[in-house]
Amino acid sequence: MKRLYLILLLLGLVVSIFGQEVIKIGMNFELTGAVSGYGQMSRDGVLLANKLKPTVNIGGKEIKVEVVAVDNKSDKSEAANAIRRLIDREKVVAVIGPATSSAALSAAPIAEERKIPMVVNTATNPLVAQNRTYVFRTCFEDTLQGALLATFAWEDLGVKNVAIMVDVAQDYVVGLSNYFKRSFAMYGGTFFEEYYTTGDQDFTAQLTDALSKNPDAIFMPGYYAEIALICKQARELGFTGPFFAGDGADAPELIQIGGEYVEGLSYTTYFHEDAELSPATKPFVEAYQKEYGRRADAFGALAYDAYMVIVDAIERAQSTDPVKIRDEIAKTKDFPGVAGTITYPDGSGNPIKPAVINTVQNGEFVFRTVVEPAIF
């Protein structure tokens, strides 16, 4: 064991002597824990981006970009520890992630305080970037997503009374449910909420209560693990109406766990292979297929975009100073991300982007339509 440490120490020394021309970007992702599916998909996206664009050009010199991943265990407090570790110990110039809103909300104040730019890929809760200058995202916000879902439920599904399953432990879920309710009420729809906590496996009591109120549809703004179980138990309790969900549904585990019970579930997300969101989409899809031998996913796509946005800003800044990098990220305009073009409007870290609606059909995520943001 001692020898191992010695070797590691020597390696570290060698790296620090010869490897000065390295710039580090951190990843703060949910690699284990309740939503590890998101974190792992996100990490794969960043790793691919790093492989395709391994260096940045500063002053005519190619400098290697190293990505460092820290696991936040799908936990709020671990997410704060992870970003501290990335900044203090790894000396990163920017951080990508976390993928979920609760984790991002606890990491964001630290990025802001230490003046390190943080680009989240899929944390959609508006509070993540609100009133912060160092926090950006590559996805849309839940105010938009909630409105899109309300339109979809009212117009496409034609439902009037919706049961909402709310995970009280997740900022993303509580937020999305509220934005949905606001828009759905404007259409004249009615709704009621049932509550649970992340990690719950038995929803029969909530569903029995919900079904006694005869909803037309069940809306699940939560995460895939719970969505799959809710769908299963709702069908077992005799519910036959449609299910719909937010971007939290977008993980292969949804279908693996939910099986036939999630058939027909529709959800809003950011990306689908078959949706041409920008000229960069197709090359990405092909590169992803080649690298991992599977279809590209939304979490990976947005994490890929986050890396590319940061690297692009570093090259424009011609500097490794996090403050200057931040200023350049803020000036990003018409950047061709693989999940749609990214422009940060003045003083905001939120790009305006189209949303994709997918449906589960025959055990696969099938692309249904792209919804352009209108006046929301």
Add this chain to the structure above:
Amino acid sequence: MSIQIFFQHLMNAISLGGIYSLIAIGYTMVYGILNLINFAHGDIFTYSMYFAFYAVTLFLFPWWAAFIFSLFATAMLGALIERVAYRPLRKANAPKISGLITAIGISFFLQNFAIVVFGGRAKSFNPQIGVYPKQFAQVITIRNIRIPLLTFIIIGASIVSLLLLVWIVYRTKSGMAMRAVSKDIMAAKLMGINTDRTISQTFMLGSALAAVGGILWAMKYPQIYPYTGMIPGLKAFIAAVVGGIGSIPGAMLGGFILGLSEIMIVAFLPGLAGYRDAFAYIILIIILLVKPNGILGVEIGEKV
């Protein structure tokens, strides 16, 4: 609330309570004989699911063979844990608290080992991959009350496990040895009982029970990840304490009480559903205050 919906809730409660009691029986058994709270029980429970899952997907066992394999593999895991973690403590005459701390350590080890070996992402335990026949997922409707067939299987398994356990403990030689060890380990040793073997058997039996619970849990809630067993394990521990830790019928009763209260809290106070785990702890605290030995527990003076 209409009577029909009430009965639907009641069936949901029995279904959940049944599986809690099944896990609690294994918990309470190890405690009853060794006075050791095996906090790793929930993780052994998780491993039993992985054993069954990989037996089907990797070794292509038929489902019933996979279940039997999982039962044996989990029992072996229990024996192994006892051998490497608890026996050395016993040999060193370590204080009781060391056993508890070791159990927590083992629990963390098992969780992290599972992350390394099986990965952090959830695996599915769906009949589509052949882990169990599709017919088990049927739902029976009686007067508009819907009961998954699995509920009957769970209750059947609980009762069979209970009877089997009572038979082993009261009718077999090993069972007699277990009871002797639970009374006084030193005296049992002096009477020529191989206490190490008896304790090992206790662990195997407790772990096999965890495997029965684990497989049924995975059929009911078909996702397996390294922390699956954490919450059910904790709930089973609470159930065991509420029923009277060390008492096997008590564990069953405690499991049903917990299942019933969790479902009824949500049924009658839907606004508080997000906090229902807290109610399990509240029940635990109340029981500890009112009847520290649990409902069916018997008061035993501390051995000196």
